[in-house]
Amino acid sequence: MSTEQARPERSTPHALAPPSWLLEGLRPSSAPIPWAAVVRAAVALAVPLAVGFALDEPEYGALVSMGALSGVMADTADAYRMRVYNIAVPQLFGAVGVALGTLVYGHGWLAVAVLTLVALVSGMISSIGQVASVSGLLLLLNAVVGAGLAMPRPWWIAPVLLSAGGLFVLLLSLLGWPVRGRAPERAAVAATYRALADALEAAGTPGPGYEERRQAVTQALNHAYDLVLARRARVHGRSPSLVRMLAQLNVIIPMVEAAPVAHQRGRPLPPEIPAAVRELADAVEEERTGTGELDLGLPAPSGPSERAIESALRHAAAIVHAPDPDPYHVDDRLGRPAALRTRARHAVRDVMLSGDSWRYGLRLALCIGLAQSLVSLVEVERSYWVALTVTFVLKPDFGSVFSRAVLRAVGTAVGLVLAAGVLGEVPRGWWDVPVMLVLGALIPAFSAKGYAFQTAAITPVILLLSDLLNHQGFDLIRPRLTDSLIGCAIALVAGYLLWPESWRTRIGDRLADAVDDAARYVERSFRTDLGDDPEALRAARVARIQARRRIYRDLSSVRSEFQRALTEPPPAGTRAAAWWPLVVAVERIVDATTAARVRVNHGAEPPRPEEVERIAAHLRELASEVRDDLAALPVRPRPEDSDEEGVLGPLRQEVVAARAIASDQV
Template structure:
């Protein structure tokens, strides 16, 4: 019999969630790039008699490896190159204030404020802000070798080496990542249609969430630089058309799921066949053999799938109309102006920046008052832990401490057994690939992989050997403590503001979606498609935020768990609305406008309740209408959402 542990010894759920490794495939090209880009600069430095220069360039390559997250080649250029520019600025500013006492404290604190604020713009800006602060802290804490311009030049060169290695295969693999992203979306849709036949609501919900994530990733990959390329790249136009063409199939899936009639297995098999055609770039007849539909839902799926097959088979796509479902892209200058406006006017942007600046300022002031060897490590720890858009501060502090301990064990073995010099190169060849391999597994695993690499490179600069291990552990724990106290426990930011208000906004958007589909002033199909895509993208982001909150201890984790069923319920409401619209399109009787208005009113009341309550509470459900109406499943989902109660509610 399996051994049972006493209830008191069972680890809390939030701790288990934090320590569990995330399943993720290994990015083999990124692993190979890391194995070359980080050791190579050090080898060149050793060969030329300037190992300290090689170590600086290798640190820049490490920054490039951290930035190397994009699949599409044209996305890879700004994703890696732009952060290197900020890295050069950061190391220059840090080096200029090195040894200047409180001037250095003020300068690094100001850079922390800017870093936190620009992190809210987007993924590239987030990594740029991270490297800006990291390199500024290093420059302010370590004496840089050579002239003032050597360090930024060497670190930028190391990062650009990663970019160069990442672009080597572009002439041979041009368009392959984009086609793979679209094909993966088709396969996710095939899994969704297969889940319609299983009869399991949980399996369908999981498959629908996977489709949302895949669509988000595919659109982000294909639409990179759309304002510059759109209308001039036939390949890009085809991929956009193919992504748009799968949308009606996704919209028809809820109708098939709610119908209760399993789809024939030929349906998901046909979608997988189309996915193969997309991935290989084949055009021409697809040879699909679809069974004759017998229900409204089956007719909707059949009609949508045949349209998708036509688009996949078409070699030349008219670029006009592609924007109908996506919205027209704004010019680069307009997007930049909007981003700057959002950064300077957003309360969240200032809140993130001030929180990061407060903690960095405290760390810099502390190490200025108390002599701490290599004090920059305290601020480095805070930078990684308190990066506001990277997840739960509590979780990252916990995982940072655990990952640092694991990384120091590896570093101790390396520094004690491996002689300094050329032996460092094969050691880095073995250690560097662990960074991209472990990063998708979780922050603790990433920390454990980065720690020995950065300590080995630091040892090349300061030659302290194993003597730096214990101070690094103390510095890391001190940084985690500052982040937890000043950036988490004392910061006036409630769970409800971070998560509850975003969920309430999504419920309000759902009410507008219902009115846009069936209200007195319905919107056209392309606008409806944009509303649905925006809703699902927002709900996907809310899911991610909830999962972060679930890793925090009570009361935050408990509140997130209490509200979690409502997130699922809102997704099902969106599905039910889409299913009803599809049924009407394929022959069902349209509902009255009053039915849709009634549902929208109930949703807005629910949104108000979410904004005002810290825990879920039961609310009245006053939804009536014909039992045979296409909106009956929607009314049931809204009633279920409004009936979600707190565990402490009186019966």
């Protein structure tokens, strides 16, 4: 497949048609609706209201539902243990935030200063990771709400009620833990086998199918390792089922490495091979293990690629159907997380010393400070909604700030239409419970389809809860729209246009780093200084696998950056579309390196050290040119470097293709 086939298509639009970046954001995602989360959200938001009405304390019920809304938005993890962290930790930060906001409520410029400082801290800790990002978001959101909305007294009631709502969501999400146990981890491992089967089925066929399915394998493998190793870090050596799942993940690596070899041969694999991998996936998910090796029914291999896959497949079948493996002979170096103390130390260091962390914290603090100063100087109804909008929009780790501002305005307008019907036609009281049951169910369903859809679903829920707290009814509609537009404008100007790095995309730097990593991976794959020491060879193999997985993870992040940039207006969006083929080219270089290593393992003559060094040098030149934004024409490989003989022939072709793509961008 040519890398040009992977370039995002941008047809010339009609003069009156909306811009492509807006249409991209409004196009619903194909992600499936999480029905379990839909049910949890409906129950979590409606039950507190029912209890509040039953106790004749609707305001308390509304605050618990507001806390449940935060828990619903954070309830995105698969594994039960990860749900505890994803929901409980942000709720703790949210409780601190609402307590701070409540204490400065009505204190004018003191509230402005405190919220600005909270915004700085929120922005800085958001750079640590996903849980920290959501925690920072709730810290600031609840501080803004506490500072702008009269809360029940004394000050500790609001934190307790909001936390109770989040913990109620956590309780609902953990109901299946006693009966389902480690089903999410098993499902993730089985999904990795099925993704590999799809990739093997597409191997050797024309078109972009193989590359897309290989990316799906990488995502599934990373997700499965994250789930299994996050749990194994706490129960190392004491859980036979987790040890078995880790062994099942480890033995899929040789099949993943053999897939590029099968693709390079240019003809499809026998259908028995992907069918056997799917049978292993079923065995993993149904726990049909320890029953003896499965009869795979594979045909006789017809070449080195099929021999490599057959060998890896038979080894995987033996592990999948073996008795419990010895926990001290299962290698978890392929993804084992560092100790908690080490990760905490690195997180603090990254927050305090990272330029990106400080830049984002200062951007968020500037915008929140401006929003709070504005509403302190100019009378604005429901003024805290301005800062809330800024907080939601100005989350670069959640997507493009520009497109989020525009999509939030669109989503808010749509949500207000629905809210107008609810506030105008439904009488306040017990009728709010079934209405909230329906509106709550829409949040996870719409969130799966995109940011604008999520905003449209959340808006009527927030307005209904706000009405229960301040009893303004239909009069909430106009200030909600006005405040949201003001918040979007502040985020666009002070959080986007004034920071050139946000609209002059820096994807070239990350892509250049990935090319440098590819050069090191080429050198690591063909080392000649290891001798015959089995332990050294084993350590080198593990290091090579870790390096390949790290490159694919980084390239996945680069892809996300490109997808984010594609939703930006020109010049960032058009520049990202032009560079997209080079991302595909780098992935193909890594695949070609892996395929060459597999062929050497199965008898092909190893490349000469000078060949390896020459290809690595070309890749480093390419990385330098990408990092410099191609200020000079790239130096093309010399004719003798394009010789297609030898095990590195396909790799040379991919490097030449990547250099040609880079030349086109000058």
